[in-house]
Amino acid sequence: MTDTETPPAVADASPTHPEQTPANRPNRLLELAERFALVVVLVVVTIFFSVLPASRELFPTIPNVRIVVASQSVTLLLAIAAMLPLISGHFDFSVGATAATTCVLVAGLMSRHSTSPWVCIIAAVLLGAAIGLANGIAVQRLGMNSFVTTLATATLLGGAIQWYTKGQTITGNIAPSLIEFGSHTWLGVPRVVFLVAVVTAGAYYLLTHTPYGRALYAMGDNVAAARLVGVPVRRYGITAFVLAGAVAGIAGIVLTARTGGANADNGTAAVFPALAAVFLGATAILPGRFNVIGTVIGVALVAVSVSGLTLAGAQDWVNPVFNGAALAIAVAASSYLGRRSRGA
C-alpha cells in the first residue's frame, strides 16, 4: 500500500480540457462569494436561531455563547489536529481516541497517584505525540495505509481505555486548578478559549508562514513532486502526525478540565464533527484547500447549529444527523472546488 489514498478535497485529478478553461475561470465577484459563502451561512443560521420563537429566549444570550464556545473548544482542537496530516495527504482518525486516552491519563494520574497538574499536562502532550509518532512511522516508514492504520490505532486505544478504567468513570481528586481552568472565565471569556486560541494561532502560523507548512501542502498535492524538489517527505509527514498527536493530547487535557474527570468513552465519536468542520473549512477562505480560518468557521457553524437545534427542542438524534449531513455536504463541496482549482 502506498500513497494512493488522498483526502477527497485534494483527490480526483481529472483530465483537463485546455479549450474549456477560459469559460470556467470565475470572475472576481464569484470568487469572493465563494470564499465567504460559509461565513454568510454562519451569520444566517445565527440570525435564524436568534429570531426563531422556540430558541430566541436562550440562544442569543451571553451564557449560551459561553457554553457553545467552551464546549466546542475540544472539537476545534481535534479539527486542527486532524487537519495537519490531512494537508500532507493522510487521514488521521485516531485524534479523538488520542484525546480520550490522554484525558484518562490525566485523570488517572491525579486520581490514583496524586500527580501534580504540570507533570500530568506534560505527560499528556508527550503521550499524544508518541501515539502520533507511531502512526507517522507506520504510514511514512512502513508505507501502511493511513486510513486503516489510524482506525486500528483508535480501536486499540479504545480498548486500552476500557482496560484501564474498567468501564468506570474516574472523578475523585482532580486538581482544583485544572477544574477551574475548565469551568471559569477570564475577562468574561471561558479560560480554555485562550489555550485554544494560542494553538489555533500556532497552527495558522505554521501552515501559512513557514516553509514547513507550504511543504505539507505540496506533499498533499503531489508527494513525488515534493520529494523531487527536496522536501524531506517522510520526516515532514511523520512530524505532521506527531503534531496532530500532541494537539490531540492538549484536547485531552481540556476534556479532563471541562468534565472534571474521565469516562470510558473511546472518543471516536468526537472525530466526526471535527472532520466535518475541517472539510467545511476547505470550502471557505481558500476554497479547495484545508485552512485554519476556514476550519474555525466550520467548527463555529456546526456548534451554532447544534446549539440552536438543541435549544429549539430538537430530539437527540438531530445532532448526529446534522453532523453527518454537514460532513457529506462539506466533502462534496470541497471535492468540487478542489477539482475546479485544477482548471478541470
Added chain:
Amino acid sequence: MTDVSLASRPSRDYTLEARGVSKRFGGTQALDEASLLLRPGSVHALLGGNGSGKSTLIKCLAGVYRADSGSVVLPGYDGPAAGVTPSLAHQAGLRVVHQDLGLFDRMTVAENFALDSGFPTTAGRIKWRELDKRVDELLEEYAIPARPRDPVGSLRPAERTLVAIARALQDQRDSEHVLLLDEPTASLPEHESAALLAAIRERAAAGQTVVIVSHRLSEVMDVSDEITVFRDGRVVGNLVTAESDASDIVRLIAGKDLANGLAAALPAPEIRTVEPALAVSGLAAGPLSGINLTLWPGEIVGVAGLLGSGRSSLLKAVYGALPRTAGAITVGGRALRNGGIGDALRAGLAMVPENRLADAALTSMTVRENMSVSVLRSFWRGWMRHSTERRTAADLASRFQVKTAGVESPFMSLSGGNQQKVILARWLRREPSVLLLDEPTQGVDIGARAEIYGKVRESTAHGCAVLVASSDHEELAELCHRVVVLDQGRIVAELDGEVDASDITYAVQTHHSLETPA
C-alpha cells in the same frame, strides 16, 4: 468493398466531409470555420500546437462537443455539424483511439475486446472458446504477436496501441470505419513508434481511412498522405505530404519564421580549463553500470538511447533519486553522498522529470506556488514574505514567457508548454550548476519548445551545465554540444561537434557512431 458499404457512402471522393465547423468556449474561439475532407484509404494528419483546434475538431466530429456552426457529411448523415451526437458518429463508423488507450492492463487481451463489444454467452455463461477464436483472428489480422489470454500489460507499447486500434475497429466488415488516432506515438519510444506507424500504413493500404493527430513532424512526413495544419482554431494549410517541405510546415504551425530559433548556431562551450561542472565515474545504479561522464560548465550534453536503455535512470542516479551501488559523483569538485536528493540540491543540481503531471506538477496549486516550491526558505524571515514571493513569481512568469492570466491562476489552467516553462522556471531560479532535463519538451508545441530551448541555452551562459535525456533525436541534435548514447545501461557511443538527428538515430540503432566505432 461490399455493395452495401458503397451505397451508404454519400460521395465516392470522401469518406468524411466537414465544412466551416466553428466552436466557441466562453471567450475563446477554439475552432473557427475549420474544414476537413478525408479520402478513403488515406492517412490524414492533423498538425498544430497545443490549443490550435485539432482536438476540438475531432471532438466535434465524434459528437463529444456540439459544434456552433458548420456542416458534416458522414455515411448515413448529411446535415449541420451541431446535429452530430456520439451515437450518430459511432453508427457512421467513426472510431477514436485516445492517447491513454483505455486498456485494462491487468486483464487479458480477449477480455479487453469483450468489455468493449460484449461477451458471447449462452444462457448467461461466457463462451470463452468462441471469444478466444474471434480475438485470435483479429490479432492475426493486425499482426499482433500475442495470444488472447495474455494480459495486456505484458505487451510491448506499440502492441498495446494496436490492441486498442483493433478493439475500436472490431465491428467493421471491410475497412469502412474511419479511425481517429489522438497522439498515438506521444508516449512511445522511437522504435515502437516506427512499428506502430508501419502497421497504420498497412491498414491504410487495405482501405482504412485514418486520421492521426501528432506533434512529431518527422513522423507525420513519413506516415501521412495529406496534412491539415491548424493554428489558433483555423485551418492554415491543406497539403499533400509528398509535395511538401518540412520547414514550410513548421512555418505554418508556428505562424512565424522559426529558422533562427530552431537552427541557431550553438555557442562554443567555454574552454575546458576550469573544474568540471559534473564528473561521474564508474557509476552503477539500477540498470546502469560503468558510467563515466564529465560535463564542463556551459556545456549541453544529450543522452540518447532506446526505451529501457537507462536514460532516465542516469539522470535520477546523478540527482540522488536512484541510489547507486558503485561509483562517485562530484559536482563542482564536491563529492555527493549516496542516496539523498538533499545533498544534490545543496550542490546545485536541478532536475526536470520526464512525467510532468506525475512527478513535477502541484496540480491543485497556483502558478506562483509551483514556481516557489523550490526556494521556499528564501522567503522565510520568521514569517513568509508573501509579497516578495508574488513579485518574484510575476517577474519569472514574464521572463519565461508563461502565457497566463496571472501567477495566482491554477497551474492546470495552463497549456502543456506553459506548464513546462513554469517547471523550468522553478529550477532555473535557483541558478543551478547542473541542470538535468528528462524529455523536456514532451507534449509541448513548437513555439513553446523554441522558448524552452532559449531559456536552457541562456542558463549555460552563466556556467550551468545541462544533461538532456530525450527520445527526440531532432531535439538532441539541435540543443546539444555533445551526445552520449546508452544501451543496456552502458555508454556505447559518443557524438561530438556537429551532429544531426540521423547520426544520433544511427548510433542509437547500431550502438556505435559513424566515425568512432565503440
